[in-house]
Amino acid sequence: MSRLKQLLKIKKLKQFFPNMKPLVIITVLLFTLTSCYNRYNNVSVTEPVKSSVHELVHIPSSKEMKKIEGGSYLGFIGKDSGRIVTVDSFLIDDSPVTVSEYLEFLKKNPQWTKSHINRLYADNDYLHNWEGDFEIPKNVDPNSPVTNISWFAARAYARSVGKRLPTIDEWEYVGLADEQTKDASSKPEFTEFILNSYQNKKTYENPIKADKPNYYGVYDMYGMVWEWTSDFNSVMITGESRNDSATNETLFCSGAAVTTSDLKNYAAFIRFAMRGSLKADYTVNNLGFRCAKDI
Amino acid sequence: MKSLFRILVLSALIFTITACKQNNDSFFGHQTEYADNGENIKTDGTTETLAMVAPPFVPEPTGDRRAKKLIVNLETIEQIGELADGTEYNFWTFNGTVPGSFIRARVGDEIVLNLKNNENSNFPHNIDLHAVNGPGGGAEATFVAPGKEASFTFKALNPGLYVYHCATAPVGMHIANGMYGLILIEPEGGLPKVDKEFYIMQGDFYTKGKYGEKGLQDFDIDKAIDENPDYVVFNGNTGSLLGENELKVKTGETVRLFFGNGGPNLTSSIHLIGEIFDNVYVEGGTSINHNVQTSSIPAGGAAILEFKADVPGDYVLVDHAIFRAFHKGALGKIKVIGEDNPAVFKENEPIKTAS
Numbered sequence: 203m204s205r206l207k208q209l210l211k212i213k214k215l216k217q218f219f220p221n222m223k224p225l226v227i228i229t230v231l232l233f234t235l236t237s238c239y240n241r242y243n244n245v246s247v248t249e250p251v252k253s254s255v256h257e258l259v260h261i262p263s264s265k266e267m268k269k270i271e272g273g274s275y276l277g278f279i280g281k282d283s284g285r286i287v288t289v290d291s292f293l294i295d296d297s298p299v300t301v302s303e304y305l306e307f308l309k310k311n312p313q314w315t316k317s318h319i320n321r322l323y324a325d326n327d328y329l330h331n332w333e334g335d336f337e338i339p340k341n342v343d344p345n346s347p348v349t350n351i352s353w354f355a356a357r358a359y360a361r362s363v364g365k366r367l368p369t370i371d372e373w374e375y376v377g378l379a380d381e382q383t384k385d386a387s388s389k390p391e392f393t394e395f396i397l398n399s400y401q402n403k404k405t406y407e408n409p410i411k412a413d414k415p416n417y418y419g420v421y422d423m424y425g426m427v428w429e430w431t432s433d434f435n436s437v438m439i440t441g442e443s444r445n446d447s448a449t450n451e452t453l454f455c456s457g458a459a460v461t462t463s464d465l466k467n468y469a470a471f472i473r474f475a476m477r478g479s480l481k482a483d484y485t486v487n488n489l490g491f492r493c494a495k496d497i
Numbered sequence: 498m499k500s501l502f503r504i505l506v507l508s509a510l511i512f513t514i515t516a517c518k519q520n521n522d523s524f525f526g527h528q529t530e531y532a533d534n535g536e537n538i539k540t541d542g543t544t545e546t547l548a549m550v551a552p553p554f555v556p557e558p559t560g561d562r563r564a565k566k567l568i569v570n571l572e573t574i575e576q577i578g579e580l581a582d583g584t585e586y587n588f589w590t591f592n593g594t595v596p597g598s599f600i601r602a603r604v605g606d607e608i609v610l611n612l613k614n615n616e617n618s619n620f621p622h623n624i625d626l627h628a629v630n631g632p633g634g635g636a637e638a639t640f641v642a643p644g645k646e647a648s649f650t651f652k653a654l655n656p657g658l659y660v661y662h663c664a665t666a667p668v669g670m671h672i673a674n675g676m677y678g679l680i681l682i683e684p685e686g687g688l689p690k691v692d693k694e695f696y697i698m699q700g701d702f703y704t705k706g707k708y709g710e711k712g713l714q715d716f717d718i719d720k721a722i723d724e725n726p727d728y729v730v731f732n733g734n735t736g737s738l739l740g741e742n743e744l745k746v747k748t749g750e751t752v753r754l755f756f757g758n759g760g761p762n763l764t765s766s767i768h769l770i771g772e773i774f775d776n777v778y779v780e781g782g783t784s785i786n787h788n789v790q791t792s793s794i795p796a797g798g799a800a801i802l803e804f805k806a807d808v809p810g811d812y813v814l815v816d817h818a819i820f821r822a823f824h825k826g827a828l829g830k831i832k833v834i835g836e837d838n839p840a841v842f843k844e845n846e847p848i849k850t851a852s
Contacts, residue, residue, distance in 0.1 A: 327616075327644060390719075398715050400619055401587050403575075468718055471667040472620060479621035479642040479665075486643050487616055 259310040263363035265303065267293040267495060268418045270376055275385065278374065278470040289375045294368055295492035297410040297421040298429065299359060302344035304351070307359050309336060314358055324352035327485045345409040347427045347490040353482040356430045356491040367432040368494035370477070374470075377424070379417035387467070396469035399425030406488045427490035434477040535654035538605025538685075540564045549598040552732050553695045553744060555755060556601040559683045564605030571597065572613045573622040573641075573663070573676070580702060580728060581735040581826060583711040588733065589620070589663070589674035595733025596698035596759060597661070597678030600626075604682055606653045610635060616644035622671065623647075627659035627797070628680045636664040656684040658781035658799040660757050669761050673703055673721050675733055677759030679799055684783075691803065692750035699767070699794070699816065699827060700733065700759040701726035708825055724762040729821040731814070731829045738814065738829025746806050748835025753803045757781075760796025767792050767802070768817040769831070771810065776803040791817050806833040808842040 272291040279285070308315050315335035319328055330350045331339050338344050351359075353367075360366050368376075380386035380395075387393075399405075402425060411421045480489075541563040549570075550556055574593045580586040591597025602608055614622050621642050625634035629651045632638075638649035663676035677698065703721040704714035708728060720726065731738050738744060746752050758765045774789040778801035792800050806812075816827035837843070 394718070397718070401715070403617065403619070466718060466722070468667045468670055475666040476621050476642070479640055479645075484642055484645065486645075488619060488643065 257311075257313060258358060258362050260364065261307055261310045261362050263303070263365075265299070265363070265493070266296045268296050268420050269293055269497070270372070270418055273375070273384075275375060275378060275387075277371070278467060279474065287371045287375070289371055291497050292368075292372060293495040293497060294372070294376055294418075294420060295365075295494070296415070296419060298347035298427055298490045298492045299356075300345050300410055301338050301342055301348045304348040304359065305336065305338060305344075307362055311358070311362060314355055319355070323354035323483060325483050325485055327487075328352060328355070330485070330487075343407065343409050347406055347410060347422070349406045349427055349487055349490045350485040351430070351490060352485050353430050353434065353480070355485075357432070359491075360493040363493065365493035365495045367430055367491060369433050370431045370436065372494055373429065373431050374473075376416070376418060376420055379420075379423075381414055381416055384417050390466075393467055393469050396424045397472075400469065400472060404488075406490065427488050428473070428476050428486070430489065430491040431477065434480055435482070535604045535656075536652060538564045540566055540605065540607050544568065546570065547600065547602075549592060551592075551594050552596055552599065553697055553738065555599045555681075555694050555696045558687050558690075558694075559601065559603035560687045562603065562687075564603060564607070566607045566609065567602050568609045568611065569600050569602075570611045570613070571624065572615055573618060574615045575618050575620065577713065579734055580704070580714065580730070581709065584704075584706075584709070585713040586702065586704065587674065587713070587716070589622070589671055589676045591624070591661075591663075591676060591678050595675035595677075595700065596696070596757065597676070599678065599696045599755065600661070600680035602653050602680070602682055603687065604653050604656045604684055606682075607650060608653055609648060609650045610639065611646065611648045612639040612641055613646045614641040614643050618643040620671075621665055622663050622676070623665050624661055625664040626651075626661040626680055628653060628655070628657070628661070628682050630654050633664065634661075640665065653682045656682045656783065658682075658755055658757070658778065658801055660759065660797050660799055662759065662797070669721060670716065670718070672759060672761040673701070673716060675700065675759070677757070679755055679757045681755060688753075688801075691753040693744075693746050694753045694755065695744055696755045697731050697738070697814070697829065698757040698759050699729065699731055699763075699765045701761065701763045702728035702730065704728065721761070726763065726825065729763060729816060729825040729827040731827065735826035735828070738831075743811075743830040743832050745832050745834065748806050748809050748833055748838060751803065751805050752831070753801060755799070756792075756794060756802050757799035758794040758796050762796060763816075763818075763821075764796060765794040765827075766817040767794055767800075768815055769802075769804065770813040770815060771808075772804045772806075772812050774802045774804050777801070806831075806835075808838045809833045809835045 270292055272289050274286050274288040277285040277287040312318055312335065316329045316332050317335050327350050331342065333339060357367055378385045378387050380389065380392050405425055406427045408426065413422065413425065415421045416423060544566040546568040548556055571591050573591060575587065575589045576593060577585050578588045588595055610624065612624050621640065623636050623640040625636040627634060629635050631651055635649050635651065639647045641647045659680050661678050661680050663671035665671055679696065679698065703717045704727045705717050706714050728735065736742060756767055768791040774792065775787060777786045777789045777792050779786050781799040781801065792802060794800055810833055812831040812833060814829040814831060815822035821827040
């Protein structure tokens with residue numbers, strides 16, 4: 203009897219919503235998104251209460267940006283869920299922010315200079331080879347990428363020029379391109395090229411744009427510096443790399459095991475491991491950034 | 498009928514469980530033991546920083562010293578070095594050597610492991626010590642970006658010879674590039690005294706160019722996945738135990754080799770041509786085997802090999818998977834100097850044939 207009632211109920215519902223399936227899917231999706239959002243919040247950096255971000259002075263930037271047409275791709279992380287990453291169209295700096303560009307920012311925003319920066323925002327290696335607050339060290343090419351920059355500092359710079367940091371998904375999307383094609387991820391020689399470029403030492407001393415640009419006209423995605431992303435810590439590579447592929451504690455709310463779409467993509471492994479090893483106040487010799495912008 | 502069947506099944510189950518339990522208690526007739534004794538050993542309140550020496554040498558034995566707090570400083574360094582004569586490789590190392598510095602402690606020691614990642618490193622690193630009882634052997638606790646430091650403390654519970662290695666993704670690449678070493682936890686009272694001790698680790702390397710190709714060689718991921726190395730070497734170089742680097746001992750001396758296998762892929766069939774290992778601490782553990790010709794050392798494993806140098810001469814250490822020795826570099830030499838010992842070995846006069 204009660205079964206019949208239930209059936210009737212469902213039938214009634216079906217009358218109201220003749221197409222139930224999409225509704226269910228949407229609900230599930232919404233739920234997933236919401237829980238995702240929470241998860242991201244949990245892992246996001248805790249910002250010191252007293253923020254100097256608001257005191258930022260805007261500065262003009264002549265940095266050329268390239269338009270990246272939106273699209274989707276198979277994410278490196280999240281094999282079991284078949285995680286398709288979708289990226290909206292956006293703009294990205296055609297090269298990493300340089301020492302001289304960063305100096306312009308410091309001149310207008312002295313609260314971010316080496317001697318004035320709030321120590322919660324950067325560790326002791328911030329701009330570590332700078333002697334003064336407004337002098338580029340003699341042996342440093344002004345046109346080389348600025349490094350020993352914390353995530354907070356990179357973000358402040360981006361805001362000061364009316365931009366933001368790219369997300370991991372955006373950065374990786376642009377990073378799929380070689381010189382000729384949008385997505386060169388299936389070419390073994392491309393992965394090999396990246397892997398080898400990572401081995402070169404002190405590439406951060408080189409001037410930007412010395413190598414050829416990629417398909418989009420974007421320079422130095424590889425072989426120069428690691429780059430900050432806005433959500434660098436959303437991918438939890440814990441250092442226990444064997445574990446990262448066995449549990450679901452580490453990444454995303456897909457509940458799926460953290461496996462990768464391409465086990466041979468050691469270049470991507472290295473990037474994600476590098477991001478996982480960082481904290482927002484860390485500054486590293488070979489870690490710089492470039493900015494992005496919504497369209 | 499049905500209930501009879503149920504009872505039968507139930508009794509069978511109970512019987513199996515009981516049998517299993519008994520089996521556990523006396524596995525092959527031995528009482529199983531758990532090495533939690535180390536946990537109760539009190540440190541003597543003193544602190545020492547372990548003095549590191551480069552392979553093939555090892556720090557001083559712990560002897561009969563009491564357990565203490567031992568500070569171990571390791572630094573991950575990426576540097577180009579020689580893999581073979583004229584062949585260079587971008588090594589990733591602990592303390593600048595392959596294998597990394599030998600860590601020597603005793604059971605009950607409280608070991609503070611400080612890991613610094615050199616500021617000129619391109620990559621993050623960490624350490625997993627097989628001598629640790631704890632998550633990842635310390636891997637997560639020591640995950641460090643270039644220029645940063647991390648630290649954790651562990652109590653040495655189990656005596657034995659253990660491998661340590663980097664466990665950062667992609668872990669195979671970190672190991673293939675040379676990030677491994679050995680840590681010895683000596684038992685209470687120390688290992689028995691010997692005259693000479695050496696530290697050797699085997700490793701397989703995967704290069705773009707074939708064996709012997711000159712110049713800087715890149716890591717070849719395809720060969721690594723195929724487990725098809727171009728080089729199989731002792732202590733990170735085809736010549737690290739040859740020529741002026743050969744190990745020297747005197748006749749009559751007892752020799753102990755701390756032998757580990759970093760891998761990443763191959764198992765070593767370690768053999769000393771012309772000698773027999775009098776004692777082998779099997780798999781680096783507590784049980785000792787005697788009179789061993791060839792010992793099998795798995796990737797990520799180690800053993801203590803002991804022999805007495807009876808007769809002078811050149812003794813060649815090889816991986817007895819013999820093509821590795823002659824075509825990939827798994828060759829080292831121990832030179833024994835001293836008086837002839839004809840009672841053990843002598844060459845006979847040529848036999849004269851009647852004309």
